Amino acid sequence: MRYIVIGAGAVGGTIGGRLFQAGHDVLLVARGAHHDAIRRDGLRLLTPGSARTLDVPVTRGPVRLRDGDVLILAVKSQDTVAALDPWSRDAPVVCAQNGVANERMALRRFERVYGMCVWLPASHLEPGVVAAHGAPKSGLLQLGRYPRGADELSERIAGDLSESSFAGVAVPDVMRWKYAKLLGNLGNAYEALCGHAPGHEPIMKRVRAEGRAVLDAAGIAYASPEEERARRGAQVEVRPIEGVERGGGSSWQSLARSSGSIEADHLNGEIVMLGRELGVPTPANGVLQREADRAARERLSPGSMAPETLAALIDAEARRTGPAPD
Incomplete structure (x- = not known):
C-alpha cells in the first residue's frame, strides 16, 4: 500500500515522514519552495531528541494511481476542493484535517472517504522542515469510514500508523471525535x-x-x-x-x-x-x-x-x- 500525502506541511509532513521512517511506501505532495527543498535536500523531520533528513519522494501534483494507493489529505480546509480536484477518484481518501466539512466535500467526488481526528502538535515554518513536538508518540490519530463505521482498511491504516510512532486507532464514530x-x-x-x-x-x-x-x-x-x-x-x-x-x-x-x-x-x-x-x-x-x-x-x-x-x-x-x- 502506498500513502500519497497531499499537503506535506506540519501534519502531512509528520505523518508522511513517520510512515516513511517505518518502511512504508510514501509519496509527498508539496508546493513551491517546500517542494523544492524536499526534492533537493530531503524532508528535515525534527522531533524531541532527534533530527533526521528523510529522502522521501515528492511531487508537485497528481500522479497515476496504483492499486492499493491511499490519499491522505492534509491541506487546510479552505484548500480541500482545489487539492482533490486533479486526482483520480478511484482511491480512498483520508481527511487528516481540522473541521468537519472536509469529508462531505470529499464524498461528492470520491466513493470511499475516511475521517481522521488529528491530535498532532507540529509546526512548519521553513521550507523543507517539519517539527513534531509530540512524545513519546508523535500524535494520536483516530480514523474511521465517513459518515460512520470502521472497516478493514481503517484498521490497516491504524495499524500502519501505530507502527510509525503514532497512536493509531480505528473508531466507528470518527465524526463524534x-x-x-x-x-x-x-x-x-x-x-x-x-x-x-x-x-x-x-x-x-x-x-x-x-x-x-x-x-x-x-x-x-x-x-x-x-x-x-x-x-x-x-x-x-x-x-x-x-x-x-x-x-x-x-x-x-x-x-x-x-x-x-x-x-x-x-x-x-x-x-x-x-x-x-x-x-x-x-x-x-x-x-x-x-x-x-x-x-x-x-x-x-x-x-x-x-x-x-x-x-x-x-x-x-x-x-x-x-x-x-x-
Whole structure:
C-alpha cells in the first residue's frame, strides 16, 4: 500500500515522514519552495531528541494511481476542493484535517472517504522542515469510514500508523471525535490574533459555550473533554525540540507564514453557520471568524490584536445580535 500525502506541511509532513521512517511506501505532495527543498535536500523531520533528513519522494501534483494507493489529505480546509480536484477518484481518501466539512466535500467526488481526528502538535515554518513536538508518540490519530463505521482498511491504516510512532486507532464514530476537536479548535483564531497574551479565559469561555449550545441544538454528538483526555492519556505530550521555538498552532502558523488565508471559516465559521440555521446567536465566534479572515488577508503578524480590543468587538457584536448562550 502506498500513502500519497497531499499537503506535506506540519501534519502531512509528520505523518508522511513517520510512515516513511517505518518502511512504508510514501509519496509527498508539496508546493513551491517546500517542494523544492524536499526534492533537493530531503524532508528535515525534527522531533524531541532527534533530527533526521528523510529522502522521501515528492511531487508537485497528481500522479497515476496504483492499486492499493491511499490519499491522505492534509491541506487546510479552505484548500480541500482545489487539492482533490486533479486526482483520480478511484482511491480512498483520508481527511487528516481540522473541521468537519472536509469529508462531505470529499464524498461528492470520491466513493470511499475516511475521517481522521488529528491530535498532532507540529509546526512548519521553513521550507523543507517539519517539527513534531509530540512524545513519546508523535500524535494520536483516530480514523474511521465517513459518515460512520470502521472497516478493514481503517484498521490497516491504524495499524500502519501505530507502527510509525503514532497512536493509531480505528473508531466507528470518527465524526463524534472530530466535533469534539472542533470545539477545541475554536480557540485557534484567538491564538492567531492575540498570541499568548493573558486574558483569554473569558473570551474562550464565551466562544466554547456558543459552540456547545449550537451543537446541542443541532443534536450533534461530540466526545467529552474527559473522554479526550482518557483516550490521549500520556501517549502524546508536547515536548521541546532543541533550537525550535513553538510559536503556536495551525492558524498561528498561517499568519506567521503570511499565507494569505486562514481556516477560521471552517472552524468558528462552522459554528456561526449552524447558529444562523438554528437561530442561536454566536457573536464571539462570528467576531473571531471575521477578524482572523481580515488578519490573513492583510497579512498581519500573529498576536497583532490586544485581548481587550477583541473582547470589545465581541461585546459590540453581542449587543447587535443578541446575547449568546451562557
